[in-house]
Each structure stands twice: as C-alpha cells, then as structure tokens.
Amino acid sequence: MSEPRIPDASRRSERSRRAIFDAALGLVSEVGYAKTTVEGIASRAGVGKQTIYRWWPSKAAVLLDAYLDLAARAAEEAGAAPGQAGLPDSGDLAADLRVVLRATVDELNDPRYDAPTRALAAEGCTDPELGARFTAALLTPQLELFARRIEAAQAAGQADPDADARLATELLVGPLHHRWMHRTGPLTHAYADALVDLALRGLTPRP
C-alpha cells in the first residue's frame, strides 16, 4: 500500500501546530506563564500572530492544547495505546497501580515535562479560572480513570466496597503530587510501590 497522500497545506499546518506547541511550552518553562505572550509564541514558532489567533482564542487555550498534546505523547511513550480508555486491568489492583504510579514518577522526573508542568501548576494555583480549565481538561479525566479501575476492583472483591473510589484515588495521587510539588523527598519507583502498598493496607494494624 502507498502512503496516504496528505495535501501540502495539511503538512504545513501540522508543522506550524507542532512549532507553536513547542514554542509555547518552551516559553512558559523559561519565563513563566505571566510573561509568556501570544506574540512571543508566534515569534519563536516562526509564524504570524494571526495564525495563532485563527486556531486559538487566547494564550491559555494554546497552552492548554500544548500541554494536553505533551501529556498524550508522554502517555504514548509510557506504553499506553493511543486513545486508551482506562488504566491497565490485569485483575491484580496492586500490580496495576504500581505500573501506573511508576509511570507517573517517570513523567514527573522528566525535565521535558517538569518545567511546563510546574509553570502551569503554579499559575493554576493562584488563577482559579485557569486552574479550573486545566483541572477539567486534564486532571479530572485522569482521576476518573483511577476511580473506574478502583470500582472494577471493588466489583471483583479486591477492594473494600464501602470505600469512596474518588477519595481512594486522592489517597494514591495526592501524596505523589505533594512530594513532587514541595520536593520533600525522592520520587522513585520504590516510593510509588510503598505508596500503593500503604494505601491498600492502611495504617491500622491487621489482626
């Protein structure tokens, strides 16, 4: 079979889109959200400002799409099938959670993602509107994937049916995020494993 024929205009569009995303993430990492401008992104990407405004209404919209694209590529590199609908389900909740939290650790330790993630987390922390957009587009869907995997484990008798799946999700994601955010300790695979273990068994001694 021959390659699908992509018209030149589409190729150019895709190249521009990629250049705009790279410029947006590079700038926000280097100078922060506040000092990143549509003009600056256009100039670094080698496109006109109007090209950006034709596709996105605002700086926040460009950065949101750039970050979603980055997250999708990171997920693909980590072995997730494109468009994958859920967390792995091997039937072993602990094993699956370890795989997912180890991948999160790798992502947070990757310098390509660290700077833009920090810049956008910082901006979302003080700007409720931007924070809400990122949370709705990126974080809430991720939390939902965890909650669905935990619900599947509840249905399979592997997790306490009385536990709130969303709260259980926060028990796994919250400590990792706290350690990353405040740099209170090393983010390693061993940490991810220990976190899964403690969240599953809890702090109360078992008889």
Added chain:
Amino acid sequence: MSEPRIPDASRRSERSRRAIFDAALGLVSEVGYAKTTVEGIASRAGVGKQTIYRWWPSKAAVLLDAYLDLAARAAEEAGAAPGQAGLPDSGDLAADLRVVLRATVDELNDPRYDAPTRALAAEGCTDPELGARFTAALLTPQLELFARRIEAAQAAGQADPDADARLATELLVGPLHHRWMHRTGPLTHAYADALVDLALRGLTPRP
C-alpha cells in the same frame, strides 16, 4: 502585679514589624510574589526601606517570617498552646487526626490565609530555592509532628509498626493539599474525617 514595662522603642519596633508583615502578605496576595518588592512593602507599611533591610536580608526572608508568623497565629487561634511541641495525643489516633485535619481544612478555607498561601506555594513550585526555604522552615516541621504522633500510635499498638511514619503522614496531608491546590472538590470537615478513616483502614477489604 503591675504590667511589665515595655520601653517605647520596643513598642515601636513591634508595631513596625507587624505593619511590615501585614504589608508583605497583602502585597503578595494581591500582585503575586514576583511583583512584590521590598520598596513596595516599605511604602505600604509606612517605614523606610532601610528599616526592612536592617532586619531582613531579602524579600524572601521577610515573606518567610511573615508567613511563619501568620501560621503561628493561625495555630494559636485553632487552639494550639503557643510553642506546642506536638499534635494532640488523647490515646485515640483517629480522633486526634480528625481534629488536626479539620483545623487544616479551616485554615485553608480562611481567605486571610488562602491568598498568601497560594502565592507562596506557586512561587515555591517554580523556584526551587525559595521552595526549599519554605519547605524547610514550615512544611518539614509540620510533617515531623505528624510522623511523631504516628510513631507514638505505633508504640501504643494503635498503628501498624511496619508502616513508614513519614509515608503515612503524606497519605494524610497529600490528598488534602491536592484537593486544595487543584480545587477538585469541597474541603470540609466531612472530607477530613473520611480521609482519616480511609488512610487508617486502607482500601483492601478486611476479612
């Protein structure tokens, strides 16, 4: 007994110190860390810039002290004795943790603390040096108080002796911080209680 006699100079110093802290926290809440300057703080506090530099070497140092003072006053309002050395220990770990996490919820919901806490968390997220100073001065001592209370519970047979007390601390503090930071759900006393409950019993069904 008569009131202790405080020399006028000390009173003036204390008034200036308080005015500088209020100005620093007000400014960082309104315009963010980056745009807060020692000049701006001095001008709003009604003192000379040299007064600030006599006591603090930098903007970061003023803000760190202002924030530590704010946290100390918040702890006092929440009923902690001044200079209290640890978390409450009534002999009931769950009850004590609920008291502490409910007080944390109240603090995070208080608009007086919300804005400066967000401004400084955001700055610490992207500025590793400032973040490390705040973590060392404020966060690490708090995490240590939790860890010591959990170790006491382990010694009393109320908590699994194999659990890492510092990791268990993150299991309690991390989800609360994550929900606050990303505004993914309401921060209520009921949430604090449910979090303590799930962290203690874990997600695995008990036989």
